[in-house]
Amino acid sequence: MTSLPEPQPGGKKLGLVIDLDTCVGCHACAVNCKEWNTGGHHAPLPDHNPYGKEPHGVWFNRIHSYEAGCGSTSKTVNFPRSCLHCETPQCVTVCPTGASYKRAEDGIVLVNTDICIGCKLCSWACPYGAREFDEDQGVMKKCTLCIDRIYNEALPEAEREPACVATCPSRARHFGDFNDPDSKVSRLVAERGGVALMPELGYAPVNRYLPPRKATIPAKPLERQHGGSVNALLKMLDMVLSR
Amino acid sequence: MTPAGSVLLLTTLTGFGYGLIAWLGTLAGLGFLPAAPFFLPVCVAIGLGFSSAGLVASTLHLGHPERAWRAFSQWRSSWLSREGVAAMATFPPAVAFAGLWWLLGAGAVATRVAGVVAAVLAFVTVFCTSMIYASLKPIRQWHNPHTAPDYLIFAVFSGAVLLAALWAIWFGAAKGLAVAALVAALAALGAKLAYWRFIDTQKPLVSLASATGLLSFGTVQPLDRPHFTENYVLREMGYQIARKHAVKLRRIAAVLAFLLPALLALVASERVLPAVATTAATLSALVGLLVERWLFFAEATHVSTIYYGV
Incomplete structure (x- = not known):
């Protein structure tokens, strides 16, 4: 069914928190995502001409870099972009076949590639560019929040998190339940002022981004104008040279 | 698109x-x-x-x-x-x-x-x-009050010229239907001109700062793209070939889809070669509406391309 499910009492709202302060833009999350998912739920993912002049294929995670602000206080911000598992995702409701759906129990948005007709309308309905069409199989594909990892009892419990989160070397990605006010993701959002992307479009994305910290460590003045702690020899030199 | x-x-x-x-x-x-x-x-x-x-x-x-x-x-x-x-x-x-x-x-x-x-x-x-x-909320040129009435008006116009042609071929003169086609053509032209004026004065849906959650920094500029070749999003949503020819194509669409059929319907309503005039009007409308529909897609911008600075 492509109508959105009623929220279940006690249901989870699973998603990611991405820390734009600590993301170093290494693309490891994108690479591990591709690695896992080309053998996972949506396997295989197209990967054409990977070592040639014009490689192209399907990736669920793309890492942009932006300059935020301008002038001496501007920052380079690395920005991973993937499905936000929205609470009111239009990609689900526009689907004519029921292939695109949102799970009632945890809010994950998935595609059933066995019944997808490949009309691409869901990708037109997503303002975040999160869905990519698999030209080889003629169906739409997207981030699954690594549904085949997070519930996978064959994995040690510590590894039951999305591939992008597991691999991040700067711990900039966090996975958890936003319905639980005490979860790590809920606390991070509360403490760091986590934001939703394009909230004005009304898709109510679940994933949150933590803005880069603005605090700077005040630098010591290069010269001291007054005070006796400056070396007497330097003081004398300064007087001589200042003549 | x-x-x-x-x-x-x-x-x-x-x-x-x-x-x-x-x-x-x-x-x-x-x-x-x-x-x-x-x-x-x-x-x-x-x-x-x-x-x-x-x-x-x-x-x-x-x-x-x-x-x-x-x-x-x-x-x-x-x-x-x-x-x-x-x-x-x-x-x-x-x-x-x-x-x-x-x-x-x-x-x-x-x-x-x-x-x-x-x-x-x-x-x-x-x-x-x-x-x-x-x-479709991410596409401002589509998600607006013009789209649905325009499609209905264009269907009424298309049906009118086609019926006028069939009638004229079957029965000869088709005064009433030719006038109906003329009126529908002018209404459709008015609707399309109003649509073009509307999308030309629209503002972008969101800023890159809002799309990246970096509103508190003021301006946000793209630095590096995630990939140096095209991907599905850029191919499907970032189509830009037509935009540089948009002005000429709009003129072609307006003439072929609406003005020429209106003129030919006027000719037919005066009982001058009604079958020939209405058939030509239908063919012109068909080609013109294909150009118009092509522009409807090519001029449509998708908000997701803002991540690429497009």
Whole structure:
């Protein structure tokens, strides 16, 4: 069914928190995502001409870099972009076949590639560019929040998190339940002022981004104008040279 | 948005087909059609032929055309599904309308009722098609109050020129329908000009700062793209080839789709070569509306491309 499910009492709202302060833009999350998912739920993912002049294929995670602000206080911000598992995702409701759906129990948005007709309308309905069409199989594909990892009892419990989160070397990605006010993701959002992307479009994305910290460590003045702690020899030199 | 040929054919040809059915059903319901036994069944067949051609063309757009039947299932939430259901639902009353016309005659109540039902469903189909586009929030050139009325007006216009041509070929002069086609052409031109003025004055939906959650930093500029070749999002949503020719193409569309057909309808209404003039008007409208529909896609911008600084 492509109508959105009623929220279940006690249901989870699973998603990611991405820390734009600590993301170093290494693309490891994108690479591990591709690695896992080309053998996972949506396997295989197209990967054409990977070592040639014009490689192209399907990736669920793309890492942009932006300059935020301008002038001496501007920052380079690395920005991973993937499905936000929205609470009111239009990609689900526009689907004519029921292939695109949102799970009632945890809010994950998935595609059933066995019944997808490949009309691409869901990708037109997503303002975040999160869905990519698999030209080889003629169906739409997207981030699954690594549904085949997070519930996978064959994995040690510590590894039951999305591939992008597991691999991040700067711990900039966090996975958890936003319905639980005490979860790590809920606390991070509360403490760091986590934001939703394009909230004005009304898709109510679940994933949150933590803005880069603005605090700077005040630098010591290069010269001291007054005070006796400056070396007497330097003081004398300064007087001589200042003549 | 990339203009896919299959979708251009779908929306244009179904506009002609369902537009013609809507005219036939409405005029028959009002008792305005001549009681010639074969004229109406032939016209209905031509209308359903245009619609079928458009619907078949649309399946070429699919990654899995053999699964197309599944698209009838989600009419509760999806305008695409509703379009499919309405498109199919128009066929039985349209066929019944033609059959009853031939069997019971033009004046029979059953014939008229079937005609009106077919006309209503034809309008509903075109409305559902328009809402596929009008409901997509990330595309400002589609998600606005112009899209749905425009599709209906263009279908009324397409059906009017096609019916005027069929009438003129069958019966000779077609004064009333030629005037109807003329009025519809001018109304359609006005609607399109208003649409173009509207999208030219629209503001972008969001800023890059809002798209990245970096509003507190003020301005945000793209530095590095995630990949140095194109991906699906840029190919499908970032189509820019047409935009540099948009002004010329708009003129071509306005002339071929609306102005030339209006002029030819005026000629036909004065009983000068009515069959030739209305047939030429229909062909010109068909080509012009394909150009217009191409622009409808090519000029549409998708908000997701803002991440690429496009």
